[in-house]
Amino acid sequence: MRQSGGGAVVADKAVTVTKSHPAKEDFPVVDAEVCIGCGTCIKACPMKAISFKDSVAWINAEMCRNCRKCVSVCPVDAIH
Ligand code: SF4
Numbered sequence: 546m547r548q549s550g551g552g553a554v555v556a557d558k559a560v561t562v563t564k565s566h567p568a569k570e571d572f573p574v575v576d577a578e579v580c581i582g583c584g585t586c587i588k589a590c591p592m593k594a595i596s597f598k599d600s601v602a603w604i605n606a607e608m609c610r611n612c613r614k615c616v617s618v619c620p621v622d623a624i625h
């Protein structure tokens with residue numbers, strides 16, 4: 546008798562965010578005027594969707610899964 550236990554990751558790949566993703570307007574964006582470049586959101590993002598651009602956090606919408614973790618960790622409320 547054999548049991549197949551794994552496979553939990555398989556469904557993950559099927560979710561592809563295209564450039565015209567309808568939910569994109571709900572995705573978080575960084576207010577560059579407010580961001581102090583602390584990097585907390587970059588460390589917190591499970592998708593590694595955030596990087597620095599000109600010392601300000603920038604979210605790659607194609608990688609973002611809209612988990613809102615970055616929104617909750619930002620100390621100056623720069624991500625909306
Ligand atoms: S919403 Fe989640 S996946 Fe998107 S940038 Fe923020 S932490 Fe990363």
Ligand code: SF4
Nearest residue numbers: 580581583584586619
């Ligand atoms: S956590 Fe907030 S202040 Fe820090 S880099 Fe990210 S957006 Fe900027």
